[in-house]
Amino acid sequence: MPPILLMNSSKPLILFWLLAARFALGWAYSVSVPIWEADNEDGHFAYARYIAVKGRLLQAGDPEAESIFQKFQPPLYYILAALYLRALNVNLGERFEPPEKNPYIHFGAPSGVNYALHPPADQLTPTHIATTQAVLATRLLSVLISTLSLIPLYWVLGRIWPHKIFRQVGIVCLYAFWPQFLFTGSMVTNDVLVAALGTATFAGCIYLIHFGFSFKRFLMVSFIAGLACLTKINGLGLIPMLLAALAYSLRNQASSRFSLRQFAFAVLGMIALFAVGITLLSSLKFVTEQVLQLSTLQAFVRRFTEQHSLSDAVKIAEVIFRTVIASYGWGNLETHPWVYTVWEIAALMAVLGLIVLFRRQVDTAPIKPIVLTACVATVTMAGLMIALGLSQNNVFVPGRYLLPGLGPLSICLFWGWGTFLNMLKAGSAKQALVVGLVILGWWLPGYTLIPEYAHPQPLTAAQKAVLVSREVYFDETIKLLGYLPSNTSLQTDEVRLRLCWQATAPITKNYIAQLELLGPDQNKYGSLTTYPGRGQYPTSFWSLNQQFCDEYLIPFAKNFPAPALGQIYINLLDPSDFQPLPITGLQGESLKSVTVPVRIYDSRTLPSPTNPLKLRLGESLQLNGYDVWPLTDQSGWRITLHWEALAPIQEQAVIFVHLRTAPDQIYIQDDSQPRQNSYPTYVWAAGEKVLDEHILLLPEGPVPQNLLLFIGAYHSPDGQLTRLPITDGAGQSVPNNEIQLPFP
Template sequence: MANCLLALAVYLVRWMTIIIGASVVWLTYLVGREVFPELAVSGAALVAFNPQFLYLSGAVNNDIPAALCGAAVLLVCVRIARRGPSPRADVTLGILYGLALLTKLHLAALLVPILLAYLTPIPPPSHTLARRLFLTRAVRGILIILGLAAAISGWWFWRNLALYGDLTGMRKVNELWAGRSPAGNWWAVQQGLPYLWSSLWGRFGYGQLPLPPTVYRALFYFCALALAGYLIPRRGSLPWAALALLGTLCLTFMAVVVYYILIQPAGAMGRFLFPALPAFTILLMGGLSRFLPRRLTWAASLVVTLGMAALAVYALIGVLGGVARLLGYRVEPGEVKPGGSLEVTVYWQALAQADQNYVVFVHLLSDVGTIVAQCDTHPGLGSYPATAWQPGVAFADTYRLHLPETAYAPDEGYIQVGLYLPGGPRLLTPDGHNALRLAEVEIQPRPGEFPNPVDVNFDGQIMLTGYELDRRVACPGETIRLTLYWRPLASIDENYRVFAHVLGVQDQVWANSDSPLASDAVPTGQIIEDVRDLTVGLTTPPGFYDIEVGLHTGGDRLPVVAEDGHWLGGRVLLSKIRVVSE
């Protein structure tokens, strides 16, 4: 019963978010009517069909309500700029600003366009009486706004002060998000701006499902061209007071987001700019209209509206080869050790009737891109093949990944999923990738005396108890240092030789070390540290390779013995490595 009520609550909140998103579009239209009446529809369409805005409008979040606050405040400010302030506008802005502060802290920046609306255009000093009346009315209005906002939202800031000793609570947020000092982090801005731009228009899931790069470039060129339109001289005056408000709102929130990027790793989120999205879209349409005669403005509006609608349809059908869409996923646990297991639940939705049975692959990849664990299987372990899928039907499928005991740790891995035909290529996503990257997984080392502890028994004579690599990525001609830790289980009477190979396809050897184990006078149970250099061949092609290790006496290899006594072969595979071109 409790789960049903929770699900109902989530659906109700989602519907509420949809209504709020529609209200943002309507307010954008009203702002457009105040600034460029003939472009109001296309300005609203740029918001309505923004793929990221549409995507978040169907989810539980506070970014769409933040956009509503930004659009509402902008509408009142534009009307003040055109008609002057009034007691009704003072009260309206006070209520809106108070609600905005409760919605999201960075909406405090809305005070900047509010002040601009009230303080411009200020009469010149020569008009003393008019100037005094103007300033008196402006100050009175601003005080009313701040007073109402404090009455509505003040309790929240008092709570933060009582709980965290900080009015805004940002100190605690920074602790939770591994925040940093803004000093010296301009590199993060340069690094984060491309992600900020792409996530303003569409990056789905947790940001790991982007649109094709061509889409982002096309949108950038469109926006640059539209804004360049204001440089074109034309007859007729522009509504400069309203345009100043629109531009100020955009620049203010851009400055806020840049500050977020400086202090937080997750600061480069395009949704943080949503409060300024209505202002930005109206600015774009106003600039674009400067390229055309007034009688053809409708054509530009129609093209932009249809183009954005087409982009939204394309973007929100994020597909794998037109066969299926990934709706969500769950990875448990988030931390795993060698020898452990992961459960990956993927929520699929069929998009078309499949005429072939596709295979699902779920891989755990290491930080350097090597496969640590994998599961390749037909959906439902074969009980729900792709040919049985019905378009539009969503279903959950769970896959289990078992990490080998020799997996390298510590490591930061990630899950990727996709589809392929048996013996054929993988299906591609809209952005040209052949897999979708999902959650991060931390691979923790098992407890032990040595790095990467293992218990590999070679014929009851000697045990491999751990290993270490100085690198897992190398170029042809470079050397990988492998350290092996051996423990004799019995008195060593043979001259054992250790082999270590870098193996490619069909066990082709691309690096080799084969030499005696220095075990003279080593008592049973004492550790032998065995260091070996594996020099990657100069002709080794880029790719992923296994490292195999074993023992021999010049002839047969010593068998690896399982705990129950059966033989597992004459070698053990350690971590994979990656060879890259120079």
């Protein structure tokens, strides 16, 4: 069989495997995320359910319709979903029960990213089971729509470049396995249908550009774009792409006069189609009241034309960039930062490649018109989103609004990368780049979504081995077993605390965990109020006598006096009056509070000492040098010691700093654990360097001449004070285990 025929015969098989892989991954996203954990999914489902149950569109004055938050949306997706649910005879229940919401959802994740509370399997009611099945069934429809949207793009690319299999597959893979589209295309939302229709519109535009203008073709493409507008208002962003495709399709006509006449008739036809759509939407009271009003447009224009800074537009663009790549949940869950860094580099490569492509004098038709039309669509959609953010003074504009332009964006990226890599004579790297981004789409659910929404797991043997006991009871029904040691850098955003719990009696209330971080100065530097399990595992879900550990991320202020050992105060609050539950010890004694320590270290590079040394105290503590400075008011001296832990330090060392008039006559002294007793040596990590400041205040009266500075350390392992042995750089013992240093 000739190679060209063999290649053509393999195309349906390639499409089949693309569809199968996309459907499988989309369904994996659907079942990985609990219901209601996509932006306004409860409102989208309630809309579709209303139509399915009542057999009509939302009616003004109906209390159920009035309560649907998404009632202002155009109805096409919800009509389609309702027909699908009725065809499957899905049990939708007698009425829609809104989910029990997590009152501590945080759009930054410390208090939990979950919008709703999700009971464990043994606590599900028949109503909850039926609702879950109905939502998953509707998600399946979204997966089907997003999967089938590959077909028009794959087909038109195959018609234009029949001999370029990788070009065809590469562009479709970028579109199909885009992380944000995988997530949004697997949830109950009208974004999935408007994205699919936007891609179909773009496929029609490509066909127009390549095969030339015909009135029938253009009206068909305009009709699809009109359906997108009947799905979501951001479908209007497809119009500039339509006009660009129309203009390119007419450039090859024999007569410019004929082209102009055809252009005018085509635009009139498009306007007529969109007018019909607007007329249909205007009959819907909710859409008319909130969207299709002249006052809405006037307010948008007025707010947009107000003075805005360039930095505002840049911030909005940054949010759009991150969230169009991967933004999950209600827009409050992102993946690992390095993913966005990779995409930033990839986007820059594509932009540079596109600049080179458009500057070329020679064009392999019809690459430039297609890519330029794709860029028009991408820039238009992004520009409208930035304008929306500026008009609303809202930086957070979700990138999913850009999904109708995902097909054009995929072509822009593909051609940009190809041109850029060809300049570097690394054209084959384009395949690796596309494959890597597809693999990334497959990898993200297990890395981000599944762990984020999981309930805490039972206490493991490994956790028991390192568990630090802190056994107390809250209201005699909840036992705090202890905590797992953790360390926090001052350069991070949150203190990571892992507490281990056990329900000793059945719990019917959802008690609230309140955690407060106090520094060594007893000032509060951070706090967190949330349900346990980072919002996922409120106390009424706990299984009787099951021991488990959960994690809390406590935001804290950067002025925490690190390095130091802080204390986290733990309370459980009664939701009825927000008062702390009573705390008792193992013997039934009443306790005022329960705390756990947390080590917060400073990972910045420390300054070098003005007086360098190398002296070892004990097995693991090394003095690298010291600084001596008079206080600004001349009332004493500031002695700063530069310590280093050569290995974990077992001793709880007390550092003494003495000014003496004679070797055995103390004039001023400061004996304390490092950093004013705030950072004991037994918590230091191997290799850690610590600045330890000691203030020596002069007593009243004349200051003696020729003062001597002595430094050392001691501990009391058996109740007796014992100095740590000191050796110098040559390994020689220092007499009396104390160091005499030059002063001042």
